[in-house]
Amino acid sequence: MKRLLSVGVLLSLVFGVALQATTQKELKMEAKAAIIKLGKTLKGEVAKSMKAHGPQSTAYFCYKNAKSLTKKINTSYPKGVSVKRISLKNRNKDGYPTSKDEVAMLKKLGAQVKAGKKLPKMIVEKISENYYKVYKPILVGKKCLVCHGDAKHRNKDAYKTIKEKYPNDKAIGYKVGDFRGAFVAEIRK
Numbered sequence: 001m002k003r004l005l006s007v008g009v010l011l012s013l014v015f016g017v018a019l020q021a022t023t024q025k026e027l028k029m030e031a032k033a034a035i036i037k038l039g040k041t042l043k044g045e046v047a048k049s050m051k052a053h054g055p056q057s058t059a060y061f062c063y064k065n066a067k068s069l070t071k072k073i074n075t076s077y078p079k080g081v082s083v084k085r086i087s088l089k090n091r092n093k094d095g096y097p098t099s100k101d102e103v104a105m106l107k108k109l110g111a112q113v114k115a116g117k118k119l120p121k122m123i124v125e126k127i128s129e130n131y132y133k134v135y136k137p138i139l140v141g142k143k144c145l146v147c148h149g150d151a152k153h154r155n156k157d158a159y160k161t162i163k164e165k166y167p168n169d170k171a172i173g174y175k176v177g178d179f180r181g182a183f184v185a186e187i188r189k
């Protein structure tokens with residue numbers, strides 16, 4: 001009897017762990033796909049517009065389309081999966097984190113970058129039994145300075161449009177390698 005019981009315990013342990021691992025893996029893959037889709041879409045559209053129309057029109061393009069592009073991607077996913085971008089120094093008011101755990105995560109990642117640490121590619125955070133958030137840090141690249149850099153690196157015309165549309169803009173003064181924010185995919189099972 002004792003032996004049977006322990007086999008039972010062992011089996012449930014093994015399957016329990018295996019089950020958890022698959023869901024974690026699946027979840028990470030699902031989140032990663034959503035993040036990559038949003039990232040690629042926005043980056044691709046910005047690059048295309050920059051090439052065809054230059055910085056000022058592209059700044060306007062972002063103002064006009066970032067929200068609808070994000071929404072379109074979100075509606076292509078099942079209920080319970082969503083993705084967005086967040087930043088503590090935000091431009092878009094929708095870009096500010098909506099919960100304390102997101103603020104804490106951004107502060108933590110920002111401090112790590114300041115300390116010269118390399119950030120993980122993705123961070124999985126369990127919020128509750130069936131609710132996860134997956135973060136992908138966003139660092140500033142050279143191309144971003146046109147609209148997010150200091151006065152010396154920003155494009156004047158582009159920034160005129162940006163300031164007009166976002167009078168409370170905080171997303172400037174960045175240098176290459178700075179922590180800009182994160183993509184967050186939320187998954188509720």
Ligand code: HEC
Binds near residue numbers: 139147
């Ligand atoms: C042509 C101008 C332009 C360029 C280039 C640009 N951005 Fe932006 N960015 C904007 C505008 C306008 C917004 C506000 C609209 C929106 O939500 O996208 C924005 C918003 C963001 C947001 C959302 C959070 C917030 O602050 O509102 C992030 C994150 C971001 N940009 C990161 C980047 C990164 C990283 C790069 C370089 C790879 C980059 N941007 C290049 C104009 C630009």
